[in-house]
Amino acid sequence: MLDGALPEPVSIIGASGALGFGLALRLARAGCAVTAGSRDAQRAEETAKRAREAVPGSLVAGFSNEEAAARSELLILCVPFRNQSETLHNLRDVLRPGQLLVDCSVPLAAAVGGKAVRTVGVWQGSAAQQAQEMVPEGVTVVSALHTVSAASLRDLDHELDEDVLVCGDKRADKRRVAALVDTIDGLRCVDAGRLEMARIVESTTALMISVNARYKTRAGVKITALPDDLWPAT
């Protein structure tokens, strides 16, 4: 049973992908009303149905990415980096001031046929900063959820126990994202600094992929020596 009121509703852009679907499941299980977006509305409905079956009693509906983007004030962008730009381009008439977009993109070199343990340079500094440049004025981008394994999220029997590094220029926005993500058991959001720090946090995904290859695991990141209350009211 939930502790209190339901968390803020969220739309996941790219919910049919591995990370998007894993997040949809975990957020749905945490009691969050999830709109699962996909390029194709039919595919989105199927994704939502799969999620509802995996999490009985959950609130998941499927819509096209455009409709999904319109339905929530809080959006999570879960498309692969090579689709990030096109996806944001397609959403430019739907997004509206005041919305908060959580970008999870990682510019792995795999996007251009390179290795997944390497990244490509993004002109703006990071995928998150590229997203911030592309969204309409008034939409804010926060960068998060780069290092949590999609497979671990999707496996609901797997007990998560790791941190999520959150980058953004306003603390209130990061706290809002943390309030959502922290509803997922075993995840803890840590303030990693301004949005520009995303260029480092994004690259830690490549680092985890390298560690995973060596140890045949799904490694996560934890930050030590932090205080108990990571998001105090100011």
Place this chain on the structure above:
Amino acid sequence: MLDGALPEPVSIIGASGALGFGLALRLARAGCAVTAGSRDAQRAEETAKRAREAVPGSLVAGFSNEEAAARSELLILCVPFRNQSETLHNLRDVLRPGQLLVDCSVPLAAAVGGKAVRTVGVWQGSAAQQAQEMVPEGVTVVSALHTVSAASLRDLDHELDEDVLVCGDKRADKRRVAALVDTIDGLRCVDAGRLEMARIVESTTALMISVNARYKTRAGVKITALPDDLWPAT
């Protein structure tokens, strides 16, 4: 009391600096014979004396960086990034094939008057790769010890509990470094991949500095979901 034989002797280049001195103390306490190197031989002797006073019964001697570099097969380079190139240049006639150099340099933008939460681009990809380019042929560079706080190392009452990400092109070299570093209570070495991954691991130092600024702490990194034996014999 030590479990078995003494660990491999090590020379620390730049042992008068914060990180170098912290490592000297911790390694000395682990029973390691440490040569503390400094640009100035007199300063090195003073540093060694301070270390011996802090760790009674320890084996610490002080020599110029050049002499220190000649005295061990395993070297740790602890100078600030802005001095890395000059230091390696000065050591080029002393270093010899077969030596293993652990590079801890981090190209923080602070080296050129910028912010410590930012890095500068290194032509070779990372400080470690710059070091590998500068050392004589036959000397191998392994990259490690970027995220452990110098202040935490130096405070011998502080209980360490964090991971050290190790990058290098040969597993045997990394294992040798891990065998040394793992003698320090509370540190655990994790294989992060090839030397080129240092460009990511080095940048995590800037990330930790950003986290530290937010939480007024000395944060460290831990990797989750790893097997018990991180350095199995192959």
